Amino acid sequence: MADNKYHQERLETPPPPAGCPAHATWSPLNSDYLADPYPIADELAAEHPVFYAEKLGYVVLTSMEDIEAVFNDHETFASVNVQDPVFPLAPGAQQILAAPDFNPVAVMSNRPEPDHGKIRVHTRQGFSNKRIKTLEPYIRQRSNELIDEMLAAGSPAEFVDAFAFPLPGETVFRFIGFPQSDDEMLKNWCGDRKAFSWGKPDAAQQVAIAEQMLSYWRYCRDFTAAKRDARGDDLASELITAHEQNPDDISYQEVESIIYGLSFAGHEAVTALICNTLQCLLPRRDVWGEICNDPTLIANAVEEVLRYNSSQISWRRLTTRDTTIRGTEIPAGTAVFLNFASANRQADLFDDPHSFDIHRQNANRHISFGKGVHFCLGARFARYETQLMTEVLAQRIPTLHLEQETFDYFPNITFRGPISMMVGWDS
DSSP states (O other): OGGGBSSOOOOOOOOOOTTOOEESSOOTTSHHHHHOHHHHHHHHHHHOSEEEETTTTEEEEOOHHHHHHHHTOTTTEEOTTTTSOSSOOOHHHHHHHTOTTOOOBOOSTTOOTTHHHHHHHHHHHHTOHHHHHTTHHHHHHHHHHHHHHHHHHOSSEEHIIIIITHHHHHHHHHHHTOOGGGHHHHHHHHTTHHHHHHSOOOHHHHHHHHHHHHHHHHHHHHHHHHHTTSOOSSHHHHHHHHHHHOTTTSOHHHHHHHHHHHHHHTTHHHHHHHHHHHHHHTTSHHHHHHHHHOGGGHHHHHHHHHHHSOSBOEEEEEESSOEEETTEEEOTTOEEEEEHHHHTTOTTTSSSTTSOOTTOTTGGGOOTTOOGGGOOTTHHHHHHHHHHHHHHHHHHOTTOEESOSOOOBOOOSSBOOBSOOEEEOOO
């Protein structure tokens, strides 16, 4: 099971591929790229569709064609590294995560075939349209409660803390089956996970995050054990039952690990997506007016946000064997960075790609949820949540507007959404 750990450090990497163009200074953690990745990604793609990023240690792919080819060839391009730290861990963090009972295993995004397919059959059932739509009353009720609290406190308001962070987190916790009384504790434990797997935290930050991860894993194990004797109408109960009926397809430890991984993946990207949606809609007052007057436009508007200003602008793979990309020989063991920021605004795929258009007919041509066997399991869930939240906000606060023009972003290589966002409304 050692090779199947949920998080791994892969310290031995091959040298840069011979003959591959190299970029000495670019990194997705550079401040200018964090602030606005799209014009820089466009320039990088124009220079070299395939290049080696020296500061990152990854081969970078920029075109939709190449990224889709990678996603569709899971045997050559394994997903095993998507939850791994980008950079080596400090000794203090390593020691904490070496605890004998910290043993989550790779299950969905980072589990290769054929095991991934067997597990996905059972998790996919939990993400059915019927199950997702059972959450609509909760999402609407909780949205209105948070809006009531925001309106009562008065304009302006910090939107991330008031709405965008609590609502997706609480929704996925209800989906899994976590008790509402544990919400604040769980949100605190999940808050810094993106720094661990996709950022570059310092040694002290790594230790703090590792302690949270260990506490959270122990909570998930205790919660899963308790659910065995107290089933409910929730995903955790369904997964335990699936294990009991199909133990060769999904193990008990894999059930624990799905619960551990889903609670982060199920809300972090949605928090960013709802913020990015407002960033795109609110400054364009005519477009926001269209949304307020016709909620049927929201579904395609969210697809355009996923293309134009996605909450996930990259993903990773690791080559399992020697391969060739655009004539460049890539050796086995090479880390590959898939740059959605360039592909989602590719001029030969999207007319006027740097313009935001909620009526764009091929807006859903984006690659933000991946493709192939590892297509994001929660894609339907994320879309549905964001559409409902946008609809309720448009109904309740049609005069909603942004109170700032520039934003700060948490430094990481994959997830993109503002750290904070001030909004206002007419009283």
